[in-house]
Amino acid sequence: MSNLVLELRQGELMIINGAPIRFRTRSRIELTAHARFLFGKQIMLPAEADTPARRIYFALQTAYIGTEEERARALPAARALIDDFRDATSSAMARDILDRALAAAEADDGYQALKLARRIMRHEAAVLGLAPSPIAAPLTASEEIHPPCPA
Numbered sequence: 001m002s003n004l005v006l007e008l009r010q011g012e013l014m015i016i017n018g019a020p021i022r023f024r025t026r027s028r029i030e031l032t033a034h035a036r037f038l039f040g041k042q043i044m045l046p047a048e049a050d051t052p053a054r055r056i057y058f059a060l061q062t063a064y065i066g067t068e069e070e071r072a073r074a075l076p077a078a079r080a081l082i083d084d085f086r087d088a089t090s091s092a093m094a095r096d097i098l099d100r101a102l103a104a105a106e107a108d109d110g111y112q113a114l115k116l117a118r119r120i121m122r123h124e125a126a127v128l129g130l131a132p133s134p135i136a137a138p139l140t141a142s143e144e145i146h147p148p149c150p151a
Contacts, residue, residue, distance in 0.1 A: 004031045006039065014039035018067045036065045036110065041134050052088070053124035054133060056081045057117040060101065064110025075105060085120070094123050 008014060008023045015021070016037045031037070038061065049058035059078035062070050082098045089095060101116035121136035 005029070006031070008039060012040050013043055015043060015065045018065055018070070038065055038114070041137070042114070044133075044135050048133065048135070051121075051124060051128075051130065052081065052085050053117070053121040054135075056085060056098075056101075057114065057121055057135065060105055060110065060113045060117050063105055064114060078102070078105060091123065091127075094120060097123075 005028060006014075007028045008026070010023060010026050013020060013022050014037060016031075016035050018036070044054065044058050044061055046058065049055045056078060059074050059081055062074035063078055064071075066074055079102060082102050086095050086098055097116050097119050101113045101120070104110070104116065105113035118136045121133050124130065125132045125136065
């Protein structure tokens with residue numbers, strides 16, 4: 001059985017299987033079963049989804065960690081947003097990354113889809129001269145974790 005140990009700072013937010021959890025104290029937790037989760041700067045709030053790439057990230061995030069109802073609506077929304085972005089970009093690299101992100105989301109690998117969406121957010125910021133989103137910043141080693149899949 002594979003377990004995942006996470007250390008979270010006081011005030012940090014984590015979403016596990018659609019439930020938001022805010023830590024009042026510095027905590028160390030161990031996930032002992034498969035769970036859909038994001039924490040810290042990986043989580044985008046709805047108000048932050050203010051560009052096409054950020055809307056893609058938010059839709060993929062919802063498809064990954066939302067409630068069952070939200071997840072059912074979010075994947076088709078992400079697909080439509082990705083199609084719109086693909087049609088608007090001249091970058092073959094961006095189209096390839098978007099295709100891979102959508103394929104990952106459709107294969108129920110939401111964490112990988114979000115990693116790819118962060119690359120699209122960095123690309124968008126560079127092309128449009130926007131301030132980069134904190135979510136799109138490269139993750140630290142402790143944040144660049146894949147969800148556990150214990151046997």
